[in-house]
Amino acid sequence: GAVVSQHPSWVICKSGTSVKIECRSLDFQATTMFWYRQFPKQSLMLMATSNEGSKATYEQGVEKDKFLINHASLTLSTLTVTSAHPEDSSFYICSARAVRDAGRNTEAFFGQGTRLTVV
């Protein structure tokens, strides 16, 4: 199967600082990347969808100025949590869809997730 690498796996940062999370598709070109947030014992909440070369589409209630998403190439998308606060502590996970599957609703590959703790 296709491999999606998400980095870092975990990060601890001080309140007020920014944190960047990378999501790379290693052996395929990703036309679409999804970013999720997951609180303990809860489901994955879709934060935004980014299509390569376009601005990300944010879900209702997600602050686009706080959660900056960049999808500048077909193999890399980044999520930057700006001015992080303790309530931003969560598990963030990305998912990527291959260019070959564009326009269809098949297959999405997940990164390993990033556990963010803001102190």
Add this chain to the structure above:
Amino acid sequence: AQKITQTQPGMFVQEKEAVTLDCTYDTSDPSYGLFWYKQPSSGEMIFLIYQGSYDQQNATEGRYSLNFQKARKSANLVISASQLGDSAMYFCAMMDNYGQNFVFGPGTRLSVLP
């Protein structure tokens, strides 16, 4: 808007028995994809099975099968011969006609008893 419902927060099953995890969905799209993922405590998302809305046959992948009833908008996951390693969170998910809007249900925690 798309919505996934999983009405079983937790399920128990005896090892080697079969178990069905429920999933119902709501969408106005004529074409969509349905997925099941397993999430162990490590957090990784493990793909289990996929069903396209126009697929005539129910999907099967090893011990996993999807009971797809389009008219009822249900896509239940059946796990046969449960194993201790099957204990995890299970999520039902749906993707829209264009491969966007990839949303998840609330999940079911499955515990397999020895």
